[in-house]
């Protein structure tokens with residue numbers, strides 16, 4: 001599983017999104033826009049798009 005994560009612009013900490021992918025290829029191919037995640041770190045909403053999202057592989 002690939003978990004899509006962003007970095008909180010206020011705290012610099014990784015924030016998990018609810019977006020997941022089966023493979024890294026699927027993650028690389030996706031176009032994300034107008035997705036917002038509620039940040040666990042600062043409580044604000046952050047934009048999730050291709051410029052902010054990072055792939056964090058995890059065991060299934």
Ligand SMILES: [Zn+2]
Nearest residue numbers: 008039041042
């Ligand atoms: Zn935040």
